[in-house]
Amino acid sequence: MIPITKPSLDNSDYKHIKKVLKSKILTDGYFQQKTEILLKKSIKSKFVALTHSCTAALEISAILINLKRNDEVIMPSYGFVSVANAVVLRGAKPIFADINPFTLNISYDDIQKKITKRTKAIYVIHYAGNSCEIEKISRLAKKNKIYLVEDSAHAFLAKSKNRFLGTIGDIGVFSFHETKNLVAGQGGCISINNTSLLKRANSILDKGTDRKKFIKNFKNKIIKSNNKKFYSWVDIGSEYRASELASALLYSQILKAKNIQKKRKYLWNKFYKCILDLKTEKFFLIKPLAKSTSAYHLFVLIFKNSKLSHKFKSKMQKSNIAATFHYVPLHKSKMGKKFSNSKLPVTENIYDRIVRLPLFPDMTKKEANKIMKNIKEFNYE
Ligand SMILES: Cc1ncc(COP(=O)(O)O)c(C=O)c1O
Incomplete structure (x- = not known):
């Protein structure tokens, strides 16, 4: 994996x-x-x-x-x-x-x-x-x-x-x-x-x-x-x-740190380019703000719907790529509900459509290629 x-x-x-x-x-x-x-x-x-x-x-x-x-x-x-x-x-x-x-x-x-x-x-x-x-x-x-x-x-x-x-x-x-x-x-x-x-x-x-x-x-x-x-x-x-x-x-x-960050940035951009080439509208990537510099900590995809994000995650995991979701909204959690009954439309709508892909500095070329191949070959329909 x-x-x-x-x-x-x-x-x-x-x-x-x-x-x-x-x-x-x-x-x-x-x-x-x-x-x-x-x-x-x-x-x-x-x-x-x-x-x-x-x-x-x-x-x-x-x-x-x-x-x-x-x-x-x-x-x-x-x-x-x-x-x-x-x-x-x-x-x-x-x-x-x-x-x-x-x-x-x-x-x-x-x-x-x-x-x-x-x-x-x-x-x-x-x-x-x-x-x-x-x-x-x-x-x-x-x-x-x-x-x-x-x-x-x-x-x-x-x-x-x-x-x-x-x-x-x-x-x-x-x-x-x-x-x-x-x-x-x-x-x-x-x-x-x-x-x-x-x-x-x-x-x-x-x-x-x-x-x-x-x-x-x-x-x-x-x-x-x-x-x-x-x-x-x-x-x-x-x-x-x-x-x-x-x-x-x-x-x-x-x-x-400089070297670690350089490697993270390189990989992040490699995945980014691979996704741009796909020209898909089935998911999009986080857009960093202008005049900011990222730490390239996570590579996050936001899918059009949760059915597709689940399907994508399962497919990746079957291929031994540990794609995963992220935070469950705090206001929806057992503890969070004790403090809040707020409605947060964007959070509720988006959290289940998020998938994180592996990103770490010592990822081998073979591993990165495998991830990109799986991104390309996934059936987005
Ligand atoms: C946004 C954020 N804040 C705080 C923490 C907690 O960090 P630590 O494990 O060092 O306590 C995490 C952990 O992943 C996090 O994602």
């Missing part, structure tokens, strides 16, 4: 992991510091902290903006559960918004309609590595004094008008899960753009303590027993930091 995704790993990754094991420093080490610095530089951020997942980074964001009971948070229903959970865990209410049918990103018009006096934040997702209408949404959020959080789990190194996604709103979060463009095994990070939110960040990441003040240098991380100073409980928080092993793997991946 050609998998939907596969991490790009080589000897340099093993070398970095080995270094950690040899050092016997498995938390708060050299790579945690270095990777945060590298990430900060890579996306031109003011502050970056590594986390054990994007889910953790989302939870931190919800604590940082002080979400509480009766606060409303607008987010796409066609999105990932971690966004909704982060909000609900603070007692706030998710308000599900519809998507744009051409980008599958949150609809600006629907956000506008859903803003009320209780709206505390907007959480957008840059789906498939393509920018949502972030500049317009940012202006809208500022005008209404609402926080803007960018879920950039799919969009590391993607841009809108030359600004890195995840650094435009108040907060950006990223994923380095095994399935993402760069991998840390499980990992993520939070980037904070709004400097008024910086003060609490480290405590929230360190289980609600001021531990970071005492461990400025990883070499001094073991606090001596005769040390007169102690760290203590100063805020709410949890264990949100990434391990040293995950940090080292991510460090190694960031060093190769």
Whole structure:
């Protein structure tokens, strides 16, 4: 089976992991510091902290903006559960918004309609590595004094008008899960753009303590027993930091990021050209916004109807190609229904017509050709 995704790993990754094991420093080490610095530089951020997942980074964001009971948070229903959970865990209410049918990103018009006096934040997702209408949404959020959080789990190194996604709103979060463009095994990070939110960040990441003040240098991380100073409980928080092993793997991946992204772009364009040559109207592809740069995270087809998308998926799977659907709308899920009875026509109409194809940097020529052959030979009637 050609998998939907596969991490790009080589000897340099093993070398970095080995270094950690040899050092016997498995938390708060050299790579945690270095990777945060590298990430900060890579996306031109003011502050970056590594986390054990994007889910953790989302939870931190919800604590940082002080979400509480009766606060409303607008987010796409066609999105990932971690966004909704982060909000609900603070007692706030998710308000599900519809998507744009051409980008599958949150609809600006629907956000506008859903803003009320209780709206505390907007959480957008840059789906498939393509920018949502972030500049317009940012202006809208500022005008209404609402926080803007960018879920950039799919969009590391993607841009809108030359600004890195995840650094435009108040907060950006990223994923380095095994399935993402760069991998840390499980990992993520939070980037904070709004400097008024910086003060609490480290405590929230360190289980609600001021531990970071005492461990400025990883070499001094073991606090001596005769040390007169102690760290203590100063805020709410949890264990949100990434391990040293995950940090080292991510460090190694960031060093190769350009090459990984180049390969993804090459493959994406190869599939795109193959589909253009088909001249079919039975499905279309996501259209990235003008003046944006994609992270080429997913290759997504949107079929004319769900019968055809199911048929296509089955045919691909029979040929050992792991084509698959994506998000089940949150407002239609068992949990989502507890918070919302909204009707979202585009989301409801489109989610079952979406098929993702395998896309990963080390896909062989043979695998790519097999996928294209199957796309061409499928009976679209
Ligand atoms: C849009 C989005 N946000 C957040 C996440 C969660 O990422 P993680 O697995 O790093 O917690 C995912 C996972 O796929 C996702 O697709």
